[in-house]
Amino acid sequence: MEFRQLRYALAAIRHGSFRGAAESLGIDQSLVGKSVRTLENRIGITIFERSPRGIRPTEAGKAFLARIAPAMEQIELAQRTAALAGRVDQGTVRIGVIASISTGFLYDLLLRFSKRHASVRLVVSDGSMHENIELVQSRRIDIAFLIGEPAVAGCETLPMWGEDAYIAVSNTHELVQADTVAWEDLAQEHFIVTRNGSGPVVHDFLIRKLSDFASRVEIEPMDVTRDIMLGLVGMGRGISLVGEAATGIHLPGLIFRPIAGAQDSIPYSAIWSKENDNYAFRRLLSFAKIMAGKERRAIAKLLKGAAD
Missing domain, CATH: 1.10.10.10 (Winged helix-like DNA-binding domain superfamily/Winged helix DNA-binding domain)
Structure with a gap:
């Protein structure tokens, strides 16, 4: 039959x-x-x-x-x-993030993709590095944008972009008077970070950077979201470290200052399952690869110009 x-x-x-x-x-x-x-x-x-x-x-x-x-x-x-x-103008792409999408590379990527494929549903969630990796491996999300270049079993990892490191402080903090901040200026500061999302990565980053300038680094983890944590920074309850994309967040009393030194750029990568055949996701990945390639070429051009 x-x-x-x-x-x-x-x-x-x-x-x-x-x-x-x-x-x-x-x-x-x-x-x-x-x-x-x-x-x-x-x-x-x-x-x-x-x-x-x-x-x-x-x-x-x-x-x-x-x-x-x-x-x-x-x-x-x-x-x-x-x-x-199997058509790019249909379907859903599930995205895990660990940093802000208020501005920067990821904001531009999602905005451009949405304009080209308005009917594709984008589901964005934030979580820790560990949580996002587990969700990618179990195919509960299609792609995650994470700090560093994690090697994940069964997954592809591709460097995407870098963000300058910034210090978030209140508008009453003395660091506001400086155009840029050096790591040695931060040795005695009280940092606050989230326990989830990018918080654990920020914690380890601070330890590595400040260990040369202080015998003890004061970092307080909090069970709050990133926006609540930055709200506390604006109140003067501590300072924190963020990537450049977070500088698009506007909260009362919150000010951002860049950290001096190109070596303090925070690298971000995309990870996804090798077996993921979601066509809409594959189209988003193509957008990301094209944008990342353009950014790397622009940075290389700037560095070459500086060397000349």
Whole structure:
């Protein structure tokens, strides 16, 4: 029993004739008749009575087609859904982030992709490095943008962009008076970071950078979101470290100052499962690769100009 035989039989009962079925399907009338006859021979019943006046379903034929019609509708729906999933203008891309998307590379990427493919649903969630990696490996998200270049089993990792490091302080802090801040200026400061998202990575980054200038680095982890943490910074409850993209966040009393030194750029990478065949995600990845390539070329040009 073939799918097309069932489809032709259902079309024939809908249109009341093999001719009408053939016209609706865009095929030859003889093909409909032969296929239905083959189906009748296969299942051992007569589906249609034939006469010079046309066809009429038998009682057995009516019962048989009534049972298969719902199943055929589901199969055809599944075929249409699968076809739509293979089009870039349909579907969903699930994205994990560890940093702000208020400005910078990731903001530009999602904005440009959304303008080109407005009907693709973008689902963005934040989490820790560990959480995002687990979600990518289990295919619960399509791609994660993380700090560094993590090597993850079963996944591809590609460096994407870098962000200058900034210190977030309150507008009453003495560091506001400086255009740029040096690491040695931060040795005795009280830092606050989140326990989730990029917080653990920021914590380790601060330890590495400040260990040369202080015997003890004062860092307070908090069970709050990044925006709440930055709100506390604006109140003067401590200072924090962020990437350049976070400088697009505007909160009362919050000021950002860059850290001097090109070596303090924070690298970001994309990771995704090697087995992910989500077409909409693959299109987003292509956008990201093109943008990352342009950014790397622009940085290389700047560095070459500085050397000359």
